[in-house]
Amino acid sequence: MNRKYFDDLLKDRQISLRTLAGKLELLPSQLSLTFSDKRRMQLGEAVLIGQLLGVPLAEVAFNAGIDVARRTMRRTKVTGFMKGDGTVLVAPPRERTTMPPGLPYDTTAIEVRAAKSAFGWMDRWMLFVGPPRDPRHLIDRFCVVTLEDGRKVIATLMRTRAKNKYELCGPFNAKSVPVVDAAPIISIRN
Structure with a gap:
């Protein structure tokens, strides 16, 4: 999990972790655990994050540590x-x-x-x-x-x-x- 990538992305888009968690229908603590690499991000969550923040799914998946993306992304x-x-x-x-x-x-x-x-x-x-x-x-x-x-x-x-x-x-x-x-x-x- 690349925490800095997600922190920078949220800051850049001027959206809080709490707001993003609400849009993902997650508790803020769940999203915080995900970004702290204590909970694995689900592919559906990566898709929504990409859509909400205007970032390609492949980039979100790669930075979230999703294995398929790590093998295919350069x-x-x-x-x-x-x-x-x-x-x-x-x-x-x-x-x-x-x-x-x-x-x-x-x-x-x-x-x-x-x-x-x-x-x-x-x-x-x-x-x-x-x-x-x-x-x-x-x-x-x-x-x-x-x-x-x-x-x-x-x-x-x-x-x-x-x-x-x-x-x-x-x-x-x-x-x-x-x-x-x-x-x-x-x-x-x-």
Whole structure:
């Protein structure tokens, strides 16, 4: 049982343990025992927690220690946070998240943190990113783009007439900019 995960989730959603217990039709003491790893979480409870808190069932089951989830779930590094202007900040090295099934092992993640911006509707989304590639092969793809000045941004690569320059559309917009490389966004969890 990953108690910190559930504590952080409740704090993030601004819901108390007592309120959650009521919605699960459990006594608060039962839920407290579950989060303290003294009572096993039932799959039905994990389903309801996922629905009530807006989190995938697989993530709840994995953090609750449900055996099937532990065998099938993989985790990956969160390498950055997208701000409201489409730029990416480097994440602390210990940030991790559960990965959707079927993604390649070299997949990393970027979390969107854009609550008070035009992209607030994407806040808390997780963007799963493949390895960097030559930008010429990623035209019209939503990507994490490394600019010549070293900044990383989230945008769709578009062709321009200038050689080795691209137009960027999406959270980050720019015209005719040189690009070092780009990594395709291969999956999104919202």
